[in-house]
Amino acid sequence: MYRNFKIVPNIIFGRGCFNQLGDILQPRRTSVDSTMVFVLDDVFKGKPLEGRLPVEGKDIILHVNVDDEPKTQYIDQLVAQIQKTMPVKPSGIIGIGGGATMDIAKAISLLLNNPGSAADYQGWDLIKNPAVYHAAVPTLSGTGAEISRTTVLTGPEKKLGINSDYTLYDQIVLDPELIAGVPKEQWFYTGMDCYIHDIESLEGTYLNEFSKAYGEKSLELCRQVFLEDHPEKDDKLMMASYFGGMSIAYSQVGACHALSYGLAFVLGTHHGIGCSITFDYLEDVYPEGVREFRRMMEKHDITLPRNLTKDLTPEQMDTMANVALGLVPLWENCFGKDWQDIMTKERVLELYRKM
Ligand code: NAD
Ligand code: ZN
Numbered sequence: 001m002y003r004n005f006k007i008v009p010n011i012i013f014g015r016g017c018f019n020q021l022g023d024i025l026q027p028r029r030t031s032v033d034s035t036m037v038f039v040l041d042d043v044f045k046g047k048p049l050e051g052r053l054p055v056e057g058k059d060i061i062l063h064v065n066v067d068d069e070p071k072t073q074y075i076d077q078l079v080a081q082i083q084k085t086m087p088v089k090p091s092g093i094i095g096i097g098g099g100a101t102m103d104i105a106k107a108i109s110l111l112l113n114n115p116g117s118a119a120d121y122q123g124w125d126l127i128k129n130p131a132v133y134h135a136a137v138p139t140l141s142g143t144g145a146e147i148s149r150t151t152v153l154t155g156p157e158k159k160l161g162i163n164s165d166y167t168l169y170d171q172i173v174l175d176p177e178l179i180a181g182v183p184k185e186q187w188f189y190t191g192m193d194c195y196i197h198d199i200e201s202l203e204g205t206y207l208n209e210f211s212k213a214y215g216e217k218s219l220e221l222c223r224q225v226f227l228e229d230h231p232e233k234d235d236k237l238m239m240a241s242y243f244g245g246m247s248i249a250y251s252q253v254g255a256c257h258a259l260s261y262g263l264a265f266v267l268g269t270h271h272g273i274g275c276s277i278t279f280d281y282l283e284d285v286y287p288e289g290v291r292e293f294r295r296m297m298e299k300h301d302i303t304l305p306r307n308l309t310k311d312l313t314p315e316q317m318d319t320m321a322n323v324a325l326g327l328v329p330l331w332e333n334c335f336g337k338d339w340q341d342i343m344t345k346e347r348v349l350e351l352y353r354k355m
Helices: 017-028 072-085 099-111 184-202 209-227 233-249 255-267 270-278 288-298 314-325 328-335 345-354
Strands: 010-014 036-041 059-063 093-096 134-138 152-154 159-163 171-174
Touching: 010 017, 017 093, 017 134, 017 171, 017 233, 036 099, 059 072, 072 099, 093 099, 099 134, 099 152, 099 159, 159 255, 171 233, 184 209, 184 233, 184 255, 184 270, 184 288, 209 233, 209 288, 255 270, 255 314, 255 328, 255 345, 270 288, 314 345
Parallel strands: 010 171, 036 059, 036 093, 093 134, 134 171
Antiparallel strands: 152 159
């Protein structure tokens, strides 16, 4: 069975295109009661970007904190806050920030039209009603969250996305000027998330010409960004993120992402840095990719944290291995149908012990 997948229908790209956000939202303001909710990463609180938001009438700016990756309880709380403070359901939810903020805005737009808790919808195609109109403005590039059909959330029982066609953004605003101020390490780790998407897609058994076309272009752009000093590196990274997301949308990620989910679940390690940590131990699986990744680290003077797992109990190590091994499609993409013969629990534990 081939997947008939939906993509983001409206995309605007270019330096300064953020200035058109007001015009883009205007047709959604269909009555005097229409309001927008700007879900803004709180790193921009009081910063010039906040002042540039096209706020009108009773619109609200909802500052969100992403020190921890988004949790389902946090989504429930934000949805309740919107419902309490806004008498009429908002006409649009606009997420402005990195992958975490974009995921929060997606989840809010879904939960405003679907009853219950965000945790009820973690899984595949459990959402029944279309979301409120939602748009994203990335301020950090690499995750591909702007183009994906998921919002990754940590719930009481699991870290799993709300995967559905309704999750996809209605509009994305790709303005490379907005990613210029990201601190170097964060820029690098989130960028490596994209690089790793490309390697895992291109080296995987699920590869097809669709994913290959996007993955190869994304990889080429990543090389220009991280191995050359290119004057248009922000534009390139923004497109690399989009293409990397498109590549995995029709294939899958692999061993590195599976292992990073285990780290995230037990230690709360954030996605970009977690993928970078695990990728560095996967030379046997992705030899060329890991060598090139190390050249990129060296060029940008990045030192990865080490000894993360040294104080973990055997039970915690066991949980970590089980979370990683539970991600069957990722392993199958990486090693094929017989992956269990190749990636045994002992081998996973051995890899984690080294980290
Ligand atoms: P992030 O959104 O967690 O942000 C990282 C840090 O950068 C935060 O402190 C944030 O405040 C700051 N930041 C963002 N933009 C900035 C800017 N322009 N200037 C200065 N600081 C800025 O980081 P991320 O790596 O983009 O996203 C990771 C999250 O994305 C995780 O929660 C992960 O689960 C999720 N994710 C989602 C998908 C998806 O398809 N939905 C894919 C991969 C990862
Ligand atoms: Zn990723």
